[in-house]
Amino acid sequence: MSDNYFQSVKGHYKKSISCLVIDNITDCMSLSPKNIVNLKIPECIELADTSFHNGGPIDILLGATIFFEILCKNQILLGKDKPILQETLFGWIAAGSIQVQNQKQVTSLLCNEQELQDQLLMFWEIEEPSVQKIKYSHEEEECLKYFNETTTRDETGQFVVKMPLKDNIEQLGDTYDVALRKFIALEIKFQVNPGLHKQYVTFMKEYKDLGHMTKTNDHNNETVYHLPHHPVVKTDSLTTKLRVVFDGSAWPSNGLSLNETQKVGPTLQNDLFSIIVRFRKHSVALTADVEKMYRKVWIHESERHLQQIIWRENQESPISIYQLNTVTYGQAAAQFLAIRSLIQTVIDNEDRNPVACYVIKNDFYVDDLLSGAEK
Known part of the structure; x- marks a missing residue:
């Protein structure tokens, strides 16, 4: 655990927090870039993250208390099957789904042979605990x-x-x-x-x-x-x-x-x-x-x-x-x-x-x- 703070790059909002530092939170939010031209986001809107539609790692995960603290009252509905724009102390954020047009859906399975071997080894160790080496x-x-x-x-x-x-x-x-x-x-x-x-x-x-x-x-x-x-x-x-x-x-x-x-x-x-x-x-x-x-x-x-x-x-x-x-x-x-x-x-x-x-x-x-x- 470490004590630190974060602040908005768009405004003056600043908050002290206690963070648990780990190597990885979860996978990227998006697997591939999305075309957002058809969303017709108003030019007067200042987005908190101008590249929100591109894939990337999650840098920090905030709790519900801070989430509701940064929300402002303004919202913009972009239309049916389009995300909602929400004003926050960080700037405007987009929430919802983005329809992907003219893209072929591909489903793949990635299997790592070493991980599979390790999982099987763990399974058999449970089945046969008497062979475990105990120090x-x-x-x-x-x-x-x-x-x-x-x-x-x-x-x-x-x-x-x-x-x-x-x-x-x-x-x-x-x-x-x-x-x-x-x-x-x-x-x-x-x-x-x-x-x-x-x-x-x-x-x-x-x-x-x-x-x-x-x-x-x-x-x-x-x-x-x-x-x-x-x-x-x-x-x-x-x-x-x-x-x-x-x-x-x-x-x-x-x-x-x-x-x-x-x-x-x-x-x-x-x-x-x-x-x-x-x-x-x-x-x-x-x-x-x-x-x-x-x-x-x-x-x-x-x-x-x-x-x-x-x-x-x-x-x-x-x-x-x-x-x-x-x-x-x-x-x-x-x-x-x-x-x-x-x-x-x-x-x-x-x-x-x-x-x-x-x-x-x-x-x-x-x-x-x-x-x-x-x-």
Whole structure:
């Protein structure tokens, strides 16, 4: 963007404007010169552009605000099938069509072979995104390497991962006081809205019953981090109306937040546009999602003290400290860990079931599947 001004070569009109400078606006206004003798433009008219009937590039494109500002009240009608002359602060301008007489109409098609080749290449890259070459940043490469070196599976086959932590983990602050204040404010909200309280308790009870969080007394460790939590209500959901979100970005009184000590990791799935384009090709549509995808991946026991929360079902009970045992939504590295684990299932099973693995690798967007088949 640049600040500049333009002025009329026919008068004193001058206007300051902010311009966006680009190489090209569009094609020429006219493809070939036109004969305007038959228009019989009055000699007393001073045209803003005496060569308006000839082809040429567009130098500047003005907005509607300036357009209406430069219009004057006078107009001249040159006749049927002829342009209208309009007086402006730049001089008179012509608007409308010009009839071309005794000219043979020629229609041509120009095809640039290189452009066509590039377009076909782009099309096939969308069709086969797995062949695209992706260049990761140094931090993203570190996340991928760390996942390969530290990820294991337990006796049930579930993934056990470690957080890709930065070198500044020692600067992690504790948010116990912040988490406690927010929890007390949440309990006040429960008193006003008993229905919300009931849904919240149900959600957290399921969390405990599934083993995704367990009570702990380890809240005096120097590197402990307490995650504040709050409800997100989605009334149009067919399954879970309420979801509890744990805030890994909560700012501690001293030090860094948990998200500031985590590496984010690369994007591993195809972009949504490519997935939808392929999805629309299928005669039979197939949609699905992975239930509790993040919570299907466990955090290594040595790092669960970084995921502690404050909780009690009612105000009559003492406040307890729980640790979250699985990958937790709301953390910087959570999406990478969950999606990388999903992709690992493809790597481990591609030889045995290549069709299913192809779908998992190419038709998932986070935990949502958009795929299909032919009749």
